[in-house]
Amino acid sequence: MEGATDELDSRNRAGSVLGSSTTSDGDSVRPSGRPDAIRFVGVHKSFGRNKILAGLDMGLPEGMVSMILGPSGTGKSVCIKHMVGLLYPDSGDVLVHGHSVPNMPDRELFEMRKKFGLLFQDGALFGSMNLYDNVAFPLRQHTEKGEDEIEHIVMRRLTEVGLANAREKMPNELSGGMRKRAGFARALVLEPDIVLFDEPDSGLDPVRTALLGELIRQIHAEMLAEAQAAGKTRMPTFAVVTHDVMSARRVADYINVLWRGRIVGAGPAEVMLSSEDPFIHQFLTGDADGPLAMD
Amino acid sequence: MNELVEVPRDWLDSMGDVVRFGARVVGRVAGLQVLRYTGETLRQAGILIVSSTLVIWGLVFIIGLQCGIEGAYFNQSVGTPAYSGVFAAWCDLRELVPLCFGYMMAAKVGTGIVAELGSMRISDEIDALEVMGISGITFLCATRLLAALVVLPFVYLCSIGAGFLASYLAVVQQIGDVSSGGFFLIFWQFQNPPDVLFSLIKAMAMAVLVVLVGCYYGYNASGGPVGVGTATAKSMVINIVGVHLISMLGTQIFWGNNPRAPIGG
Numbered sequence: 001m002e003g004a005t006d007e008l009d010s011r012n013r014a015g016s017v018l019g020s021s022t023t024s025d026g027d028s029v030r031p032s033g034r035p036d037a038i039r040f041v042g043v044h045k046s047f048g049r050n051k052i053l054a055g056l057d058m059g060l061p062e063g064m065v066s067m068i069l070g071p072s073g074t075g076k077s078v079c080i081k082h083m084v085g086l087l088y089p090d091s092g093d094v095l096v097h098g099h100s101v102p103n104m105p106d107r108e109l110f111e112m113r114k115k116f117g118l119l120f121q122d123g124a125l126f127g128s129m130n131l132y133d134n135v136a137f138p139l140r141q142h143t144e145k146g147e148d149e150i151e152h153i154v155m156r157r158l159t160e161v162g163l164a165n166a167r168e169k170m171p172n173e174l175s176g177g178m179r180k181r182a183g184f185a186r187a188l189v190l191e192p193d194i195v196l197f198d199e200p201d202s203g204l205d206p207v208r209t210a211l212l213g214e215l216i217r218q219i220h221a222e223m224l225a226e227a228q229a230a231g232k233t234r235m236p237t238f239a240v241v242t243h244d245v246m247s248a249r250r251v252a253d254y255i256n257v258l259w260r261g262r263i264v265g266a267g268p269a270e271v272m273l274s275s276e277d278p279f280i281h282q283f284l285t286g287d288a289d290g291p292l293a294m295d
Numbered sequence: 296m297n298e299l300v301e302v303p304r305d306w307l308d309s310m311g312d313v314v315r316f317g318a319r320v321v322g323r324v325a326g327l328q329v330l331r332y333t334g335e336t337l338r339q340a341g342i343l344i345v346s347s348t349l350v351i352w353g354l355v356f357i358i359g360l361q362c363g364i365e366g367a368y369f370n371q372s373v374g375t376p377a378y379s380g381v382f383a384a385w386c387d388l389r390e391l392v393p394l395c396f397g398y399m400m401a402a403k404v405g406t407g408i409v410a411e412l413g414s415m416r417i418s419d420e421i422d423a424l425e426v427m428g429i430s431g432i433t434f435l436c437a438t439r440l441l442a443a444l445v446v447l448p449f450v451y452l453c454s455i456g457a458g459f460l461a462s463y464l465a466v467v468q469q470i471g472d473v474s475s476g477g478f479f480l481i482f483w484q485f486q487n488p489p490d491v492l493f494s495l496i497k498a499m500a501m502a503v504l505v506v507l508v509g510c511y512y513g514y515n516a517s518g519g520p521v522g523v524g525t526a527t528a529k530s531m532v533i534n535i536v537g538v539h540l541i542s543m544l545g546t547q548i549f550w551g552n553n554p555r556a557p558i559g560g
């Protein structure tokens with residue numbers, strides 16, 4: 001056990017070589033030259049005696065599709081909840097565009113959350129509304145748009161995810177995959193700066209998974225182009241949480257590998273995928289032999 | 296022995312949490328933040344009217360009939376059948392209508408809220424709301440409380456009417472020892488407008504309790520579908536006990552020192 005921890009520490013150091021360096025103004029910058037949209041600094045989190053995050057240092061570069069890759073139960077969903085202030089770290093800090101989430105007063109937190117679109121692990125559609133109303137809900141609550149305009153936006157998003165024909169269906173009449181795609185549409189309607197996906201690929205068949213990955217890439221590219229054309233200061237950042245290495249290969253620009261509450265490796269996708277590091281290699285190839293074991 | 300102490304201590308602990316939570320919800324209504332979600336408030340009000348009024352009225356009507364029958368026969372036995380109206384005036388207005396209303400609120404509205412909010416909690420819907428920048432406490436709980444405050448006084452006043460009507464039917468039409476005029480003479484002598492107000496206060500205190508307890512147990516549900524079931528059961532116990540306490544306190548405060556009726560002494 002001791003040995004394993006030591007090994008982890010050295011992985012972590014290896015990871016941070018690939019990870020961020022800090023510029024003189026204190027803003028951390030990726031090798032890609034982009035600042036981090038979201039940054040975890042030494043985050044610890046336990047539930048009772050169950051330690052989930054153990055000094056997590058992680059950055060998600062702005063304007064990219066990042067992956068947080070880790071086996072089931074490592075705390076990926078917990079990680080996402082920290083980003084939007086649904087959970088608070090026991091110690092450490094979470095920065096979103098440089099602002100500390102745990103230290104935000106409630107009012108500011110609610111404002112900050114409007115920058116986010118979040119796709120929950122099983123969609124989290126409102127059971128009392130049909131699909132259309134679910135997707136229209138953020139628009140009705142947060143904008144002054146008329147019903148015509150709302151319908152235009154909603155139908156565009158629903159068409160994108162292939163659910164235009166199911167607009168009147170209630171969430172309990174949808175399959176798990178459909179709920180996920182609907183959650184995706186809902187996460188996008190407000191054109192957020194940061195979109196978080198909690199396991200968009202779990203419970204989908206391989207073809208759907210591939211299509212969804214493609215959709216994520218395509219929508220990111222679209223939003224990026226729109227943001228650049230509009231001269232926005234913030235480029236759209238996508239963070240995809242998954243345990244599926246295949247979708248990481250297809251979708252990611254940047255990969256963080258999370259294991260036992262820490263980042264054991266992080267870097268641009270092409271660097272990570274060709275990594276010689278046995279640990280990362282084992283994880284990314286899904287090999288049974290290697291330093292990773294069931295426990 | 297320890298376990299015997301443990302259970303009540305748990306209950307007391309959770310009562311503290313309920314009170315704190317309830318205060319937050321009341322704060323969102325009193326602070327008018329809830330007005331941002333008028334649409335949702337109206338929707339909840341509609342749901343209350345459609346799903347609960349008939350049941351409440353029906354239950355109260357049945358109790359009114361029983362009160363009338365017992366009252367009529369009792370007064371017959373002591374040779375004062377004309378005084379049957381006292382039963383309707385007191386038993387209905389002061390005790391049984393508020394209690395029945397409280398029971399039905401707990402059974403129908405309270406458990407409904409726990410089940411609904413609880414399932415929203417465990418399927419991440421409340422988190423989803425919060426992430427959209429909408430406060431769950433305001434959007435889900437304060438709107439329900441406001442809807443109850445807007446709709447229920449009318450529902451309750453009508454249910455008093457249903458109780459009275461039933462007693463009248465039982466005493467005058469069914470048993471018939473007293474004329475309609477004689478019944479109403481006594482009936483009106485033994486109550487006055489403040490009594491209706493006191494009765495309403497009792498009922499609305501129960502309604503607020505039931506809604507807040509329901510919101511607390513639903514909003515804070517955990518442990519999957521089983522957890523929601525357990526929370527529903529717990530809320531029912533607390534609500535029924537609370538309804539009785541409010542009923543007793545109300546009777547003591549409003550009528551304990553003064554029967555507010557033409558009784559010599």
Ligand SMILES: Nc1ncnc2c1ncn2[C@@H]1O[C@H](COP(=O)(O)OP(=O)(O)OP(=O)(O)O)[C@@H](O)[C@H]1O
Nearest residue numbers: 047052071072073074075076077078079121199243
């Ligand atoms: N609110 C909570 N209270 C107590 N324990 C929790 C809570 N949320 C998460 N956990 C624990 O944290 C651990 C990590 O959970 P999490 O949901 O983040 O895993 P995950 O990496 O998303 O896994 P999966 O790939 O299966 O979704 C689990 O052991 C879980 O039991």
Ligand SMILES: [Mg+2]
Nearest residue numbers: 076077121198
């Ligand atoms: Mg998860």
